[in-house]
Amino acid sequence: MPQAIAAVNDFVVKFANVNGSGSASANELFARSILRMGVPVSPRNIFPSNIQGLPTWYEVRVTEKGHLGRRGGVDMMVAMNPQTWAEDVKEIEPGGYLFYDSTKPMPSSMFREDINVIGVPLTAITNATYSDARQRQLFKNIIYVGALSVLLGIDDNEIKRLFGEQFKGKEKLLDSNVKALNLGRDWVKQHIDLASVKLKVRRADNVGDRIFVEGNNAAALGAVYGGATVCAWYPITPSSSLAEAFQAHCKRLRHDTETGKAKYAIVQAEDELASIGIVIGAAWNGSRSFTSTSGPGISLMTEFIGLASFAEVPAVIVNVQRGGPSTGMPTRTQQSDLLSCAYASNGDTKHVLLFPEDPGECFDFTADALDLADRLQTPVFVMTDLDIGMNHRLSKPFHWDEQRVIDRGKVMTAAELEAGETFGRYLDVDGDGIPFRTYPGTHPTKGAYFTRGTTKDEYARYSEEGAVYVRNMERLQKKFVTAAKIAPQPVRYSSPKPTRYGVIYFGSTSPSMAESLEQLEAGGNHVNALRVRAFPFAQSVEDFIHEHDRVFVVEQNRDAQLRTMLLSEFVLDGRKLVPVLHYDGTPITARFITADIAKKLGQLKVVSFEKAAS
Amino acid sequence: MTYIAKPRLHHPSLVKNKAGYTRRDYEGAVSTLCAGCGHDSISAAIIQASYELDVLPHQIAKLSGIGCSSKAPTYFLGASHGFNTVHGRMPSVMTGANLANKNLVYMGVSGDGDSASIGLGQFAHIMRRGINMTYIVMNNGVYGLTKGQFSATADKGSISKKGVANSDEPIDLVSLAILMGATFVGRSFSGDKHQLVPLIKAAMAHKGAAFLDVISPCVAFNNHPGSTKSYDYVREHNEALNRIDFIESREEITASYDPGTLTTVRQHDGSLLRLRKLGEDYDPSDKVAAMKRVQEGMQEGEVVTGLLYVDPSPKDLHHHLNTVDAALNTLGDAELCPGPEALDRINASLR
Numbered sequence: 001m002p003q004a005i006a007a008v009n010d011f012v013v014k015f016a017n018v019n020g021s022g023s024a025s026a027n028e029l030f031a032r033s034i035l036r037m038g039v040p041v042s043p044r045n046i047f048p049s050n051i052q053g054l055p056t057w058y059e060v061r062v063t064e065k066g067h068l069g070r071r072g073g074v075d076m077m078v079a080m081n082p083q084t085w086a087e088d089v090k091e092i093e094p095g096g097y098l099f100y101d102s103t104k105p106m107p108s109s110m111f112r113e114d115i116n117v118i119g120v121p122l123t124a125i126t127n128a129t130y131s132d133a134r135q136r137q138l139f140k141n142i143i144y145v146g147a148l149s150v151l152l153g154i155d156d157n158e159i160k161r162l163f164g165e166q167f168k169g170k171e172k173l174l175d176s177n178v179k180a181l182n183l184g185r186d187w188v189k190q191h192i193d194l195a196s197v198k199l200k201v202r203r204a205d206n207v208g209d210r211i212f213v214e215g216n217n218a219a220a221l222g223a224v225y226g227g228a229t230v231c232a233w234y235p236i237t238p239s240s241s242l243a244e245a246f247q248a249h250c251k252r253l254r255h256d257t258e259t260g261k262a263k264y265a266i267v268q269a270e271d272e273l274a275s276i277g278i279v280i281g282a283a284w285n286g287s288r289s290f291t292s293t294s295g296p297g298i299s300l301m302t303e304f305i306g307l308a309s310f311a312e313v314p315a316v317i318v319n320v321q322r323g324g325p326s327t328g329m330p331t332r333t334q335q336s337d338l339l340s341c342a343y344a345s346n347g348d349t350k351h352v353l354l355f356p357e358d359p360g361e362c363f364d365f366t367a368d369a370l371d372l373a374d375r376l377q378t379p380v381f382v383m384t385d386l387d388i389g390m391n392h393r394l395s396k397p398f399h400w401d402e403q404r405v406i407d408r409g410k411v412m413t414a415a416e417l418e419a420g421e422t423f424g425r426y427l428d429v430d431g432d433g434i435p436f437r438t439y440p441g442t443h444p445t446k447g448a449y450f451t452r453g454t455t456k457d458e459y460a461r462y463s464e465e466g467a468v469y470v471r472n473m474e475r476l477q478k479k480f481v482t483a484a485k486i487a488p489q490p491v492r493y494s495s496p497k498p499t500r501y502g503v504i505y506f507g508s509t510s511p512s513m514a515e516s517l518e519q520l521e522a523g524g525n526h527v528n529a530l531r532v533r534a535f536p537f538a539q540s541v542e543d544f545i546h547e548h549d550r551v552f553v554v555e556q557n558r559d560a561q562l563r564t565m566l567l568s569e570f571v572l573d574g575r576k577l578v579p580v581l582h583y584d585g586t587p588i589t590a591r592f593i594t595a596d597i598a599k600k601l602g603q604l605k606v607v608s609f610e611k612a613a614s
Numbered sequence: 615m616t617y618i619a620k621p622r623l624h625h626p627s628l629v630k631n632k633a634g635y636t637r638r639d640y641e642g643a644v645s646t647l648c649a650g651c652g653h654d655s656i657s658a659a660i661i662q663a664s665y666e667l668d669v670l671p672h673q674i675a676k677l678s679g680i681g682c683s684s685k686a687p688t689y690f691l692g693a694s695h696g697f698n699t700v701h702g703r704m705p706s707v708m709t710g711a712n713l714a715n716k717n718l719v720y721m722g723v724s725g726d727g728d729s730a731s732i733g734l735g736q737f738a739h740i741m742r743r744g745i746n747m748t749y750i751v752m753n754n755g756v757y758g759l760t761k762g763q764f765s766a767t768a769d770k771g772s773i774s775k776k777g778v779a780n781s782d783e784p785i786d787l788v789s790l791a792i793l794m795g796a797t798f799v800g801r802s803f804s805g806d807k808h809q810l811v812p813l814i815k816a817a818m819a820h821k822g823a824a825f826l827d828v829i830s831p832c833v834a835f836n837n838h839p840g841s842t843k844s845y846d847y848v849r850e851h852n853e854a855l856n857r858i859d860f861i862e863s864r865e866e867i868t869a870s871y872d873p874g875t876l877t878t879v880r881q882h883d884g885s886l887l888r889l890r891k892l893g894e895d896y897d898p899s900d901k902v903a904a905m906k907r908v909q910e911g912m913q914e915g916e917v918v919t920g921l922l923y924v925d926p927s928p929k930d931l932h933h934h935l936n937t938v939d940a941a942l943n944t945l946g947d948a949e950l951c952p953g954p955e956a957l958d959r960i961n962a963s964l965r
Contacts, residue, residue, distance in 0.1 A: 281712075
């Protein structure tokens with residue numbers, strides 16, 4: 001036998017399946033059962049832009065320490081897809097394990113010398129028990145979960161409990177699933193030496209009260225809590241499940257208990273242009289509204305975003321980013337829409353972006369975005385991505401402060417107008433750059449104005465006078481400065497030892513960065529870190545950069561977009577900001593960050609040594 | 615751009631409507647469109663219709679796209695909120711506005727370039743969704759603001775001011791609106807206020823997607839011989855199918871007509887549309903017949919006008935979405951935010 005990787009609660013299992021075969025729910029069951037044993041897991045779907053027949057993978061990182069970023073590398077491959085056999089076998093770490101369906105004999109050339117092969121005749125077991133084709137397909141998945149549970153030491157009672165929750169009231173389904181599970185378990189118990197598999201799950205207590213949820217679901221719930229009443233959207237991967245989750249949440253939470261009527265309106269629009277148009281129309285008329293989309297949708301919305309910004313109408317856009325440009329990689333993740341969102345539209349425009357790190361912040365920031373959009377009267381983007389949006393992630397429980405109320409910003413009421421308050425739609429009355437607005441229909445004779453994308457004066461009167469235009473543009477700039485103060489502030493992590501090096505990162509990079517910081521520290525590389533949570537950048541971001549000789553800017557795009565924005569917004573020496581870029585469509589890993597930063601630190605140290613010597 | 619402010623002094627003898635407003639209260643700023651522009655006549659008709667309907671001026675929201683027609687909302691209903699959106703996309707903004715507050719009267723104003731060229735997609739979809747609105751296209755078959763290019767409603771063979779014949783087939787917005795599911799569809803002519811004002815009133819009272827195609831000659835770029843959207847051409851070829859009297863539900867019906875010359879349509883809000891037939895037997899509640907008659911007119915080079923199609927009991931998008939009676943923009947924290955306890959239950963379901 002080759003060397004066998006031995007690990008308890010710290011390994012990666014990857015399932016290679018065919019999409020449309022029902023494997024997704026079985027794989028999720030596997031991940032959840034480990035979670036129920038108190039061991040954190042971080043699963044990721046790697047799926048094609050296709051409905052049936054193409055390869056799909058599900059990667060589960062078992063991590064007692066709670067490292068929720070993608071690790072990279074595979075310790076055990078569950079190879080259920082003949083199409084991808086060769087590449088799947090190749091991906092296994094030396095000393096790792098290959099779990100496969102051994103019903104048909106395979107030539108030894110199909111395997112590797114340096115891995116451990118576990119064959120279970122899944123098809124034979126399935127066919128001996130089930131005759132219906134669909135049943136065979138579905139239960140084969142449960143049978144391999146049963147087999148794996150014995151091999152890895154997963155408590156089958158946890159799986160049965162999960163079945164119980166899933167099939168509540170459907171006892172027949174419950175029984176048949178338990179039966180399939182036991183078929184797999186019994187076969188392995190009788191035929192395999194369990195000591196030969198040295199990857200084990202052991203009960204722990206590291207999950208706590210955390211919840212296991214997808215970012216899209218969380219953001220949709222944030223929109224409900226934040227008071228959104230209008231949602232307009234157009235289907236696009238990876239954001240579609242967000243609008244669908246909003247619909248599902250609203251069905252439960254937003255119907256009048258007496259009349260059954262809806263306290264929300266959802267429109268699946270004809271395209272993204274209409275989606276954002278509906279959002280802007282609703283917000284103009286005083287309803288909180290949002291859309292969810294991805295990069296290509298942003299491209300289409302750009303003209304309207306310019307209108308909302310210049311006419312100062314609130315709008316919330318959740319951008320679940322995917323690989324670009326153009327159609328790009330629809331089912332892969334990236335952080336590559338920063339520039340297209342931050343500066344969307346013709347002319348001088350800048351927009352507010354929020355960068356949630358996980359589903360918890362997807363919830364918080366979507367609710368916050370609705371407040372911010374109303375307060376600032378401008379579009380606000382929630383910049384999530386496929387990695388956060390479409391994968392289940394362990395996250396702190398959702399929290400809602402009982403005292404919190406919807407902050408609609410500066411809206412002048414009929415009573416205030418009646419009392420003779422001066423109303424200038426674009427008049428900065430208190431120096432924060434934000435004017436008052438009125439909702440249509442407020443007062444019979446006061447407060448009406450004409451909203452337009454052309455230049456106007458403080459009282460919303462059309463004007464192309466240079467001085468009027470400049471005054472308005474400067475006020476908008478002032479509003480942008482206000483935005484930097486009220487948007488979520490950066491989060492700092494300081495190295496235990498003083499250091500000249502810093503790291504700036506954001507969004508879904510967060511769990512891998514946290515793990516990388518531990519690795520860097522362990523390797524004697526001390527760095528301070530700053531997680532940027534919003535654009536416009538807070539002053540503390542510039543201060544952080546000035547505090548260090550070199551700052552690594554870690555991003556999941558090719559062109560170092562955040563770095564570009566930092567250089568554009570602050571006066572900085574560009575050499576100070578060292579890009580660390582990962583953009584192949586897979587989520588960034590701690591291994592990658594650590595290796596790249598360690599390499600670059602090494603280079604920097606060599607240079608500084610030479611300088612010192614000269 | 616005109617900088618002359620319109621005097622706001624009202625003559626004391628101006629007659630107030632039942633809502634307590636004079637006709638002047640429904641006016642807007644002084645028009646900056648060309649003298650004789652058909653659009654100004656339509657603006658005047660909108661003002662007259664709103665005044666006669668006794669709508670509170672601030673209870674109307676007026677929205678437009680981009681172009682000469684879309685500038686027009688500045689020149690009527692000055693006490694109403696207005697939104698001059700982006701080119702061809704007013705329908706989506708109006709959809710959103712309507713979802714936010716179902717209780718306002720929505721007036722969309724657009725042009726043939728705005729609705730038939732750049733905005734054809736949004737035009738079709740707003741009709742499909744049945745937004746409760748009045749959507750008026752000021753149709754002159756030409757791009758006025760950019761000086762005389764053909765629009766998508768220009769008839770094939772129509773000659774531009776520069777002498778070029780249009781080779782593209784025209785898009786007939788009336789046929790399209792009927793096909794897409796609009797529940798009130800009419801066509802009129804800016805030069806015929808006796809036909810236009812009652813049509814606008816009826817459209818505003820209609821509780822669904824109401825569309826009016828109003829031929830509105832462009833005096834600067836499309837009013838020459840060879841144009842099929844000139845004053846002369848439209849006057850010569852106007853084939854009016856009916857004249858309507860709009861009677862509000864609370865008004866007493868006094869006038870009497872010879873039997874056989876009148877069709878009465880009662881709209882869902884109780885208002886009556888009395889259609890005086892002009893020459894031919896025409897039933898505006900027959901959708902297929904309406905399509906046929908409009909297409910026949912096009913073949914003959916006629917401009918078929920009047921109330922062409924009406925569904926007296928339309929269903930709007932709020933009906934389809936089953937929204938609460940209160941406007942969504944009036945709902946407060948208690949109605950919108952499920953609160954911490956519900957969140958605890960959701961958290962528990964995610965473990």
